Amino acid sequence: MVDAAIACADVWKLYGAGGRSWLAGRADPSPEDARAAGFTPAVCGVSLTAARGEMLVVMGLSGSGKSTLLRCMARLTEVEAGVVRVAGRDIGALSPSQLVAMRRETMGMVFQSFALLPHRTALENVAFPLEMRGMGRRARTARARDLLALVGLEGREDFYPREMSGGQQQRVGIARSLAIEPEIWFLDEPFSALDPLIRREMQDEFLRLKAMRGRTIVFVTHDFTEALRLADRIAIMKDGRIEQIDAPDRIVLAPATDYVARFTAEIDRAGVVRAAALAEPLDAVDADAPGPAADADATVRQLGRMLVEDGRERIPVVAGGALIGVMSRRRALGILLGDAACPSRSTTRKPAPRAGRLRAGASPARVPASSGPR
């Protein structure tokens, strides 16, 4: 927990007056009860952590609570119950000025609405957070120019938001969020208005920044391809709850609920599942596994030729030169060929019973890391 950049414990956000006292009076509230009581439940008992340097991607249908969850993490909205810790601090306990300072120093945000300052140019918008930090005009202008160039807006420095397209405004918003190089980034569908090419460039830029500086990023997207490119883990939300939070290949191999299985049905599994996820421990099988090995990080798609041509029943899997297990070639081939009877269907489980309010630490629907697909 020490290393968590963000930790939410049993966080609730209900829209409608009186949510706090309604929740306080209940040991085990449900979204259904909340709705029956006239509230709009947006975030319902969410517990999760994001490790320092992690890219956590939040997915779910429109209205499932993704934006609200992000707003709770940045305390742009007040939660009705639960605790949100960011960089080790309970942000619900911060005074308004402490909160402003923390946002200024630690957090970067890009939201669905671009929220640019309308009476400032692109350059002035990007320089604004630096100005707030007390950086001198010359230095902040130079930095803002660099950032606008980075997002492909060279030559548009003096445009006002109303003179730019949605995609251009979004890029100004991204450049602005990058200006202070925050420790923690909150990004709510930041690339949704971008053309595919620039979108990919922006993804690359975020991957580069993340790798370089170990920044923590919480990223909301609708787009599975984007999620799979970026995510260390994916959290899938439904009706204000997190159905599953897991590595991308665990999500497709071992969906925690029927909903997750349906939600991820369209994913190309061969491009997502890596050998590491298929490796069974050696003691469970033949301890001796000679011959060519598969790299733990390789996807089933990348291993395609080997899977087709190698006649062995079990293929050793190595990570950093060390044998970590063996994978069943038949199972990997099944994923490669998109078998209808792919393992996810048979392992689909109902969600675990919800944890009571007092057990705030545990994420109810989480699949234990050790539970391999069977």
Ligand SMILES: Nc1ncnc2c1ncn2[C@@H]1O[C@H](COP(=O)(O)OP(=O)(O)O)[C@@H](O)[C@H]1O
């Ligand atoms: N300011 C608000 N007032 C009332 N209800 C809201 C407000 N913002 C969001 N909601 C409701 O909360 C739920 C979650 O919304 P949101 O977090 O925006 O979902 P998502 O980002 O996943 O589309 C929805 O039912 C939405 O209508």
Ligand SMILES: [Mg+2]
């Ligand atoms: Mg949203």
